[in-house]
Amino acid sequence: MNLYVLLKMVPDTVEELNVAADGKSLDTEFLRFKVSDPDEHALEQALILKEKHGGTVTVVALEAPEVDEVLFTALAKGADRALKITTDQTRLGAFAAAQVYAAFFKAGPGQITPETLILAGSQAIDDLEGELAAYLAETLGLPYLGVVCNVARANGKLIVLKEFAGGLRGQFEIGLPAVLGVQSAEKPPRYVPVAKVRAVMKSAKIETVEVGVSEPAVRLQLERLYKPEVAGRAQMLEGTPEEIAEKIVEVLAKQGIL
Amino acid sequence: MAKPILVLAEQHRGEIADITFEMLGAARAVAGATGAPVFALLLGSDAVPLTARLGAADKVFLVDTPTLDAPVPSAAATALKTVQEQAQADLVFIGCTNISLGIGPILATRTGLPLVNFCRALRVEGNALVCTSQLFGGKIAADVKLPDMRGIVCLYPGAFPAEAGRGDKPPAVEKVPLLVDPPKVIFKQYLQPETGDVDITKQSVLVGVGRGIQTQDNVQLAEELAQALGGAVCASRPVIDQGWLPLSRQVGKSGLSVKPRVYLAFGISGAPEHWEGIQNSQCIIAINTDSKAPIFDGAHYGAVADALEVLPVLIEKVKARKG
Structure with missing residues (x-):
C-alpha cells in the first residue's frame, strides 16, 4: 500500500494557553507544540498496515514549530519518508490546509495511485472549520470516513471500523484510493526511545516540498479568541493531600455514599 | 423574510437523538430574532414515523431513499445539499457528533459555505450570526461571525436545551424524491459493544x-x-x-x-x-x-x-x- 499520514501540530494544552494582543490568535511565547493526538494514532495504524500488507509509509506535515522533531520521530517509528511542505500551518484553517494538501497530491510529489490510502487524525482540538480529512477527501474526489478505530485489508478492499456512541461500532467496506480520519489505532501508538530519534536525526533527512497554492482561502471571520467565561466554579477543597482526602470523605458522607 | 434555517435531524437506527431537539431549539431561538422559518431534514427509509416528533420545525423534509439508511457522510451531504438548495436555506445546523462527523466539511466544499465547528452558543447581531465555539479542549473560546446568516454550524451536544426543540404539533412534511448513488463507502454491519463485567x-x-x-x-x-x-x-x-x-x-x-x-x-x-x-x-x-x-x-x-x-x-x- 501507498500510505500517507498527515501530521498536524497543536498547542500542548497541558501548558496554560493565553490569547495574544491581537485578540485573534494564541500568544506563542510560552506555547509548546505537540503532534495532535489522533494523528499519532493515524501514524500507528499506517505502520500496522505496512507491517501486515507491505508498502511504504510517508509522513507529511506543514511548516510549524517543533514539527521537525515529530517527523524524525515518525521515521524512527518506521515511516519510510518524511516530507515537509513549506506552507506555514499557523493560522491556516482546515479548509485552507486541505487545499494545500490537495495540491500536494494533484501536482506531486504526493501520488494518488490505486494503492493510496491517506490517513489523518479524525479531528484536532483546534478544528474550528471542521475536519481536514473530510475536506481533503471531497476536494480530491475520494471516499472518506472519520472516527475510524480499526483498518484491515481484505480482497483488495479496506474493512474499516467507525465509532458511534456508547461503544457501538460500524463496519464499512471502502475501495482504494481513500482518505480516513483516524480516532484511535487498533493498538496504542508505539514508543520510540529518544536515542533512536537522535540517531535518525543524524542519518535521515526531511525532504522539503513547495506546493503551488497562492494565498489559501480564508473562509471564517474570526471575531475574537478569549478564555471562556466560567458559568460556575467548583467549591475548592484546599490543603495537603491528607486534608483534601479528609474533605472528600466529608463530601461523600454528605452525598450519602459513606 | 429571512431565509430558512435547515436542521439536519439526527436519527440513528429509528431513534431521534437529543442533539436533534437541541438544534431545533437553537434554530427556534435564532428564528425568534430574525423571523426565519425553521426546517428539518430527516434521512432514511425508516424515518417516516419519526417526522411527527419534529413539531418544533415549521416543515420537515423527508428523503426516504434506502441508500441513505446507512450513516455515510458523503451520501447524507448529497441529500442535504439538494434540500438546502431547494429550500434556499443558507444557514444549516448539523450535530457535532460521531454519526454526523464529516458531513459539514463535505457540504462546505460543495457549496462554498463557511463552516463553524464546536459551537456552544449563538447570538444574532444585526444581519450576522455570531457563533461561540470552544477550542483546545475547552480552554479557549472563539467568537466567529457569519455575515448575512450564511453558513454551516456544527452544534455541540449538551450545549443547547433539548426542551426548547420539542414540539407536539405535527409538522408539515414534504417528501423529496431523490436518487442518491450508492456511496463508495459501503456500510456492512453494526458491531455491538462487548458487554463488560460491569455496567x-x-x-x-x-x-x-x-x-x-x-x-x-x-x-x-x-x-x-x-x-x-x-x-x-x-x-x-x-x-x-x-x-x-x-x-x-x-x-x-x-x-x-x-x-x-x-x-x-x-x-x-x-x-x-x-x-x-x-x-x-x-x-x-x-x-x-x-x-x-x-x-x-x-x-x-x-x-x-x-x-x-x-x-x-x-x-x-x-x-x-x-x-
Missing part, C-alpha cells in the same frame, strides 16, 4: 481516571478506591486508548454517558468529549494538578492536587470509615 451506567459511584493517572499500575489504585466505595472504575479516552481499561469502561463522546450520584474524576482535564458523558452526574468531585483544567468549571467540588498523592490516603480513610 458503568448503572453505578451510583464512579471513579474516573484520565491521563493524569500516568501508568497502568496506578489504575489499580482507582480500582481499590472504587471497590471500597462499592462503585466501579471508568476512564476518559487516553486511558482506554492505552489499553489500560476495556472499551466498556469508556465515558464520553464515543463511550457511554453516565449519571452516578458521585463521580470522582482523577487526573481528568474535562475536555468537552469527556464532559459530554459525565455532565448529568449528581455530584462531581475533580482532582487535577492543573488549576486551570476545565473540569473545575463544571465540577461541584475540586482540588488542585496530584491524584496519585490523594488516592492512597483517600482509600485508607474510606476503608477506616467503612470499618
Whole structure:
C-alpha cells in the first residue's frame, strides 16, 4: 500500500494557553507544540498496515514549530519518508490546509495511485472549520470516513471500523484510493526511545516540498479568541493531600455514599 | 423574510437523538430574532414515523431513499445539499457528533459555505450570526461571525436545551424524491459493544481516571478506591486508548454517558468529549494538578492536587470509615 499520514501540530494544552494582543490568535511565547493526538494514532495504524500488507509509509506535515522533531520521530517509528511542505500551518484553517494538501497530491510529489490510502487524525482540538480529512477527501474526489478505530485489508478492499456512541461500532467496506480520519489505532501508538530519534536525526533527512497554492482561502471571520467565561466554579477543597482526602470523605458522607 | 434555517435531524437506527431537539431549539431561538422559518431534514427509509416528533420545525423534509439508511457522510451531504438548495436555506445546523462527523466539511466544499465547528452558543447581531465555539479542549473560546446568516454550524451536544426543540404539533412534511448513488463507502454491519463485567451506567459511584493517572499500575489504585466505595472504575479516552481499561469502561463522546450520584474524576482535564458523558452526574468531585483544567468549571467540588498523592490516603480513610 501507498500510505500517507498527515501530521498536524497543536498547542500542548497541558501548558496554560493565553490569547495574544491581537485578540485573534494564541500568544506563542510560552506555547509548546505537540503532534495532535489522533494523528499519532493515524501514524500507528499506517505502520500496522505496512507491517501486515507491505508498502511504504510517508509522513507529511506543514511548516510549524517543533514539527521537525515529530517527523524524525515518525521515521524512527518506521515511516519510510518524511516530507515537509513549506506552507506555514499557523493560522491556516482546515479548509485552507486541505487545499494545500490537495495540491500536494494533484501536482506531486504526493501520488494518488490505486494503492493510496491517506490517513489523518479524525479531528484536532483546534478544528474550528471542521475536519481536514473530510475536506481533503471531497476536494480530491475520494471516499472518506472519520472516527475510524480499526483498518484491515481484505480482497483488495479496506474493512474499516467507525465509532458511534456508547461503544457501538460500524463496519464499512471502502475501495482504494481513500482518505480516513483516524480516532484511535487498533493498538496504542508505539514508543520510540529518544536515542533512536537522535540517531535518525543524524542519518535521515526531511525532504522539503513547495506546493503551488497562492494565498489559501480564508473562509471564517474570526471575531475574537478569549478564555471562556466560567458559568460556575467548583467549591475548592484546599490543603495537603491528607486534608483534601479528609474533605472528600466529608463530601461523600454528605452525598450519602459513606 | 429571512431565509430558512435547515436542521439536519439526527436519527440513528429509528431513534431521534437529543442533539436533534437541541438544534431545533437553537434554530427556534435564532428564528425568534430574525423571523426565519425553521426546517428539518430527516434521512432514511425508516424515518417516516419519526417526522411527527419534529413539531418544533415549521416543515420537515423527508428523503426516504434506502441508500441513505446507512450513516455515510458523503451520501447524507448529497441529500442535504439538494434540500438546502431547494429550500434556499443558507444557514444549516448539523450535530457535532460521531454519526454526523464529516458531513459539514463535505457540504462546505460543495457549496462554498463557511463552516463553524464546536459551537456552544449563538447570538444574532444585526444581519450576522455570531457563533461561540470552544477550542483546545475547552480552554479557549472563539467568537466567529457569519455575515448575512450564511453558513454551516456544527452544534455541540449538551450545549443547547433539548426542551426548547420539542414540539407536539405535527409538522408539515414534504417528501423529496431523490436518487442518491450508492456511496463508495459501503456500510456492512453494526458491531455491538462487548458487554463488560460491569455496567458503568448503572453505578451510583464512579471513579474516573484520565491521563493524569500516568501508568497502568496506578489504575489499580482507582480500582481499590472504587471497590471500597462499592462503585466501579471508568476512564476518559487516553486511558482506554492505552489499553489500560476495556472499551466498556469508556465515558464520553464515543463511550457511554453516565449519571452516578458521585463521580470522582482523577487526573481528568474535562475536555468537552469527556464532559459530554459525565455532565448529568449528581455530584462531581475533580482532582487535577492543573488549576486551570476545565473540569473545575463544571465540577461541584475540586482540588488542585496530584491524584496519585490523594488516592492512597483517600482509600485508607474510606476503608477506616467503612470499618
